[in-house]
Every structure is written in structure tokens, then in C-alpha cells.
Amino acid sequence: GENVEQHPSTLSVQEGDSAVIKCTYSDSASNYFPWYKQELGKGPQLIIDIRSNVGEKKDQRIAVTLNKTAKHFSLHITETQPEDSAVYFCAAPRRGFQKLVFGTGTRLLVSP
């Protein structure tokens, strides 16, 4: 089955810096890679996703890159702001199953 590893588990940056979170997956057939943001006391919310026919996707300050050969994908946040502080999860679909496997999460803290 699909195995998704996420690093780092915690990340502290200064406001205005960039933050990068990386995930690796095991199933070469995986073709959809979403990123979710979870704020304290709330459920995860999709912030960006990428499908295997593209290598990069941007949405304002966030971007996701995909390297299918190496089987890893990354979330990039530029010009970080305190409101970016949250837990971020990557995910990938499990082959043959209509379900996602989530990474273990990265707690991002952006200090003013």
C-alpha cells in the first residue's frame, strides 16, 4: 500500500522567510498530491494540490512541486506571515483504493 513520509515534523521561521515541507511516497502509480492546512481547533483544509501531469503549481505565496522520478513532492510558502502558522499535511492516494494516505504533519511556526 501507499506510504507517505513527511519532513520536517516542526519548522520555525521568521516572518518573511520561506518555508519548505517535503513528502515522499512509495506508489509510483499515485497521481494526485494534495496539501492540507490545519489550524488549531479546526479540521484540515485543502490549500493546494497537484496532479501528475504537471511538475509545479503556484497560487500566490504557495507552490507545490512534484518529482515523479524521485517520488517526492514539496510545499513552498514564500514571504511567510504569522497566520501561516498551522499544521500542514501532505497526502497521496492509495493504489486501487478511493482513499488518501496522509503524512504525519508538519507544525509550522512563523514568528513576527
Add this chain to the structure above:
Amino acid sequence: DAGVIQSPRHEVTEMGQEVTLRCKPISGHNSLFWYRQTMMRGLELLIYFNNNVPIDDSGMPEDRFSAKMPNASFSTLKIQPSEPRDSAVYFCASTAGPSTDTQYFGPGTRLTVL
């Protein structure tokens, strides 16, 4: 749109008691997922439904857990009897299509079993 609605938001119960968690998916969504989140195990899928039919319950920890979806607008997750190790935040999510569509999560139910 009200989003996915879960109730109760918090539940405290004693070991051995029955617990029922409720979820109302977004209107028009065809798939519904129940997740459990703990510090130790992260976000785990327990079961998911497609068009009210349970498709995969392989994540349900044991027979004490059961889930139903009697209609397109309502689902329950029941734990009977509850145990302290069931303490977690339980999330419900729904999608308009398969899991590779955006999953919209509810606010969760924080369950504490004493």
C-alpha cells in the same frame, strides 16, 4: 454553504459507555469519510461511504466501532463500549466525487473517554 457539520463538538464520557458521533455532509456530495486524529497515529481513515454505501471499513479499529449512513445527508459513528484509548478527535469529510476530489472536513468532535 454551511460546510460539513459535526456534533457534538466535544464529548466526555466514561469507559464502557456508548458514544455516537454525527455528521452532515455538504449537500450534493457523494462520498463521506470518517477520520480519527491522535498525536501518536496522526490522521487515520476509519471508513468511507460512496452514495451511502460503505466501500472500505478496513481502518475501523475493532468491532466496537460501527458506522452508518442511512441517507445522503446523515452519518453516524458509534463506539460501544468506549475505552480510554478511543480518546481522539474524530473528523468527518465529504467530497463531490472520489477521494481525489477536494475533501471538505468538518470541525471535528473531540472525544475524551475517562
